[in-house]
Amino acid sequence: MRCVIAGGGPAGAMLALLLARAGVEVTLLEKHGDFLRDFRGDTIHPSTLQVLDELGLAEEFLKIPHRKAYGLSMVTDAGDISLASLRGMPGKYDYIAWVPQWDFLKLITSAAGRYPGFRLLMNAEAYDLIREGRTVRGLRYRDESGEHEIRADLTVAADGRHSTLRERAGLVPEELGAPMDVVWFRLPRHPSDRDDAFLRISSGRMMVAINRKSYWQLAFLIPKGGFDELVRQGIEALREPVASLLPWLADRIGQIGSYDDVSVLTVVINRLHRWHRPGFLCIGDAAHAMSPVFGVGINLAVQDAVAAANLLAGSLRSGAPIPESTLHLLQKRRMLPTRVTQATQRVVQNLVIKKALRREFNPSRLPRDLTRIPLMNRMARRFIGLGIRPEHVRVPEA
Structure with missing residues (x-):
């Protein structure tokens, strides 16, 4: 060979x-x-x-x-x-x-x-x-x-x-270090949603939204090593900031049933x-x-x-x-x-x-x-x- x-x-x-x-x-x-x-x-x-x-x-x-x-x-x-x-x-x-x-x-x-x-x-x-x-x-x-x-x-x-x-x-x-990790998950996409992929940023919160046609692939940024603390606070600690950043997803946010529905990328x-x-x-x-x-x-x-x-x-x-x-x-x-x-x-x-x-x-x-x-x-x-x-x-x- x-x-x-x-x-x-x-x-x-x-x-x-x-x-x-x-x-x-x-x-x-x-x-x-x-x-x-x-x-x-x-x-x-x-x-x-x-x-x-x-x-x-x-x-x-x-x-x-x-x-x-x-x-x-x-x-x-x-x-x-x-x-x-x-x-x-x-x-x-x-x-x-x-x-x-x-x-x-x-x-x-x-x-x-x-x-x-x-x-x-x-x-x-x-x-x-x-x-x-x-x-x-x-x-x-x-x-x-x-x-x-x-x-x-x-x-x-x-x-x-x-x-x-x-x-x-x-x-x-x-x-070389990184200040964040990423929590990945998906939510259904409706035809009336916006059509692009984008970075959403607000004070203390950031996420990336990727249009997959039938669903959104979403990446919520958290401080490095912060996932265990997020889990300790309960699933609402994830749902609330996502709904705040993207209010038009609020009617679907309940589909994140638990942290079993997400994946964590250690950056x-x-x-x-x-x-x-x-x-x-x-x-x-x-x-x-x-x-x-x-x-x-x-x-x-x-x-x-x-x-x-x-x-x-x-x-x-x-x-x-x-x-x-x-x-x-x-x-x-x-x-x-x-x-x-x-x-x-x-x-x-x-x-x-x-x-x-x-x-x-x-x-x-x-x-x-x-x-x-x-x-x-x-x-x-x-x-x-x-x-x-x-x-x-x-x-x-x-």
Whole structure:
């Protein structure tokens, strides 16, 4: 086996597709039986749309039911604030596509399945690495039939922010901190409700509302580590602020019957100082966990995958050794986007989210339309839409 990848999220699935497309024998392991997990990032930004276009998948992607967002907005007690507009940005795509992540992953893995070198193992949980001296030679995984191993020239950990393989490789991320956690839940959506996705902010309270057509996916922000206290206060401690922030949901708020109806995301921002060992590489959340601020996590993961395929596909296809110095080149290329994106997220967390949760942020001081400030809007749309150092598919189809 040339390459084995643990983790069927955006980073792992995209890397598997790109390698299989380039003629590399690759196995992708996903520990669940399907991709149907709710409350995952669903924003496909122009940088990822461009990658899909370069792979000839854009038309197929756009057939998936989706919503387009051409800008970002904030709803305050005093009214709406336009934060950024993506219209007019360079390239073919000037919008964010809201698509359930399971549909995106199904598209990517189905496309990979058209190539003979691709193999997808579901219900397969990677739990350890195979080593020969200092070099990683594959991984061990378990499924319903027992424990197995796969030997490979390159083992890739794309198994998320709590990566098991990263831990087995002795790589420990630096924790950068976050002032909030997120309580996710859903409520029915009525045709008369507003049509967009938006940030709702008020003194001491914040939430994000995502239009799923038939329901609202809602994210209520709480102070870091505050969920146990919220539960102690009873379910009304969640219902009341949600109904206060979004009064038009008050008639449905009783459908949050208990805290069994919600899911909690513990927000972390971290990154590895070293993404690799001989024969081993971390990408995506396994290398750098992102804050939900700007919703760019999927897109950073996809960019990691594209850069990795561009750099490594040739050697993997030919069977040439991949020195650790080559893996370091990938880390070096992707570290700048990681650092800049996380730094920007932390600025927003500290200047907006932390202060808002402490009742120290007054959004009424902001202009009603930030898109009318040309330089600010150009910077915002470039950062949100394309990110720092967007990657393009350079490896030809075999």
